[in-house]
Amino acid sequence: MPGNNTKKAYGSVQLSFKQSLLSYIKSHSPYCETSMYPKRFEELGQNQAFVVYSTVLKDPEVQGKVLDLSGIRDRAYVLLGEKSIGIAYRANSSSIKLTIEAPGNQETQLNIIVENMGRLNFGDNLFDTKGLISNITLNGQILSNWTMCISGSLFDQAPTNLIINKFQDFDPNAPNIYSGNFSVTEKVPSDTFLLPTTISNGYWEKGIAYINKYNLGRYWPVMGPQVTLYTPGIWLNPSTTNSITMIELQSSPCGSKQTCSIELVDYPILDKPTLFSERLLFKRQRQ
Incomplete structure (x- = not known):
């Protein structure tokens, strides 16, 4: 031996x-798509790594508002423009409703980088799709008109x-x-x-x-x-x-x-x- x-x-x-990472994916993505509501990784042809979900807010005044990311699979890095405002993780139920701390914010573009952390292969969640699998709300209002860019072979x-x-x-x-x-x-x-x-x-x-x-x-x-x-x-x-x-x-x-x-x-x-x-x-x- x-x-x-x-x-x-x-x-x-x-x-x-x-x-x-946000600007890299947006500038190098092999495929972007627009949709009224967010689509899952699988619908976009991305089976691993990341997808960037972006939408434009009607009002930049978001201080203290609650962003509900209950449909996240698996982990979301949330940004206003390029500035981080929090992380949501499906395994941490206290993190999926994010109270935004951004006093005096003037940025209207909300960017969410979603990470696929691997698929479950046991129990009740074998059909483990990834991405934003349900609508995202801000203070109870559904956010729409999303642009989604996949990370490809990153x-x-x-x-x-x-x-x-x-x-x-x-x-x-x-x-x-x-x-x-x-x-x-x-x-x-x-x-x-x-x-x-x-x-x-x-x-x-x-x-x-x-x-x-x-x-x-x-x-x-x-x-x-x-x-x-x-x-x-x-x-x-x-x-x-x-x-x-x-x-x-x-x-x-x-x-x-x-x-x-x-x-x-x-x-x-x-x-x-x-x-x-x-x-x-x-x-x-x-x-």
């Missing part, structure tokens, strides 16, 4: 904000041809795309592990990570138990530049800065407890 592959810690990789491979957004439009709490480069000096690169959350680099909360063109997988460290993402050395470019791309859906450690970091380590973290424990999360585990 062959031995284990060599693992290497390539260290910290600096990433920078490139483009909001989940299969890293986003390309990014249109760099102006940094002054950057909202670190909205879904955004970040990328950065690092070099490998070996002729035969080693396996490594992408660690999205470290004490020194901060917290990448939830999203998708890519190495070069390859999708490493989803990360959601606070949920666990898996924290790191295995990165096979064969996916790294020897003796040249490699790229890391992160689609961060909730909040990046960049904060008000334009750059932040991710770590490539030589050990996995596969057994973080479900209840967040920083001491256990950052315990070095060599196997």
Whole structure:
């Protein structure tokens, strides 16, 4: 039996904000459709990743109004223009009726990025369609005249041809795309592990990570138990530049800065407890 592959810690990789996920999907979508009422992923020909649902509000004064997203499948990132105003998640019943906090708002475009988080394969919900599966209401009034743009093959491979957004439009709490480069000096690169959350680099909360063109997988460290993402050395470019791309859906450690970091380590973290424990999360585990 062959031995284990060599693992290497390539260290910290600096990433920078490139483009909001909203503008990327809208500018790269292979298909958009308009409809009086929202359609499901399946009706739009999208079976994974994201669909952007957009409509124009009649009145920008939305402070304190309740947006009812009871028909969300599975998770919705809600924005006024490009600014995040909240997240709704089907598994958290308290989040699906969102009281809007936007004093003095002048933006009338409501954008909802809906994420398919996987399909149920048991119980009463085997017919697990995705998207906005029922009407969305604002203070009890049904919202209509939607434009829907699918994300196409975004989940299969890293986003390309990014249109760099102006940094002054950057909202670190909205879904955004970040990328950065690092070099490998070996002729035969080693396996490594992408660690999205470290004490020194901060917290990448939830999203998708890519190495070069390859999708490493989803990360959601606070949920666990898996924290790191295995990165096979064969996916790294020897003796040249490699790229890391992160689609961060909730909040990046960049904060008000334009750059932040991710770590490539030589050990996995596969057994973080479900209840967040920083001491256990950052315990070095060599196997």
